[in-house]
Amino acid sequence: MHNFSLLHDDVMDGDLTRRHRPTVWSLFGTSNAILAGDAILGLAPRILSATGSEHALTAIDWFGKCVVKLCEGQAADISFSERVDVGIDACVAMARAKTGELLGTSCALGGLFAGADRTQITALREFGSEIGLAFQLVDDLLGIWGDPAVTGKPVRSDLVDRKKSLPVTAALGSGTQAGRRLAELFHQEESDAGLLAELVEEAGGRDWAMQTAEQAFARAKQWLEQAGLDKVAGGELLALAALTCRRNK
Structure with a gap:
């Protein structure tokens, strides 16, 4: 998927x-x-x-719902490029639908096939959702400030494509002078991507995204604790969660 x-x-x-x-x-x-x-x-x-599991039908149902939610998130992401009224709440909701739903469902499916109870599955789903949000935040940061040699993407690719990513949306809605300047230049083709990146950072978009990713990581840890997994499995999932917030590609 x-x-x-x-x-x-x-x-x-x-x-x-x-x-x-x-x-x-x-x-x-x-x-x-x-x-x-x-x-x-x-x-x-x-x-x-x-798998032949008694849970297969439920799993396929969850899978189908996840595909629909992912497509809804992608549709919202595409629509943002044509809108000027995109707020940070809408952008976060898009990220939760596009990325959070995928990882949340993945974790829930693992719990389902392992025989977890409803409370544990809910905790695992929420854990994955928070990891998905953190992943998207870091991905958006790398789309602007990542090293092309590491990420495999062109430098400042998201700004070149004028994507209203999470850091950009936060900067546009910051109410700062840099945010207002960013809004003036963002849809002008001749605007330099390097200047746009400076304005996003000056308006607080970079710091906001980094802090919000860390907050999502902290919530993920809390949900993982509530899932009550054994030490080894819990430790591996926690390491995966940490990777999402501190990866460089």
Whole structure:
């Protein structure tokens, strides 16, 4: 499911590279990339069905709901590029739908197949949702200030594409002089991406995103504690959570 979303996302964004390699559409064409993504998505629920578990039907239902939610989040993300009234609450909701739902459902499915009770599954789902939000925040930071040699993306790619990412939205709504200047320049094609990055940072967008990612990480830890997992499993998931907030690619 994740790879399906990446194949289609690269088509929609027109990205030429992914993980330091050419994207599928850039090598094989848009139609083939869409069809490959569709095929992968069709194969995914078969993995759940093939388990023969008594939970398979529930798992496939959760999976389907997650796909719909992910698409809703992606649709919102696309619409933001044409809107001037995007607030930070709407942007966070988009990130929770697009990324938080994917990781939340993944964690819930793990709990379901492991025989967790309803309280534990809820805690695992919330843990994944918070990790998803943190992941998106860090991803947005890397989209502006990441090292292209590490991320595999062009420098300041999100600003070049004029994406209303979380740091940008926070800066635009900051009420600061830098935020107002950013709003004036953001949709002007001749505006330099380096200057836009400076304005986002000056308006507090970078600090806000970093702090919000850490807050999401802290909430994730609390949900993980409530899940009551054994020490090894809990430790591995906590390490995964920490990675989302401190990765560089």
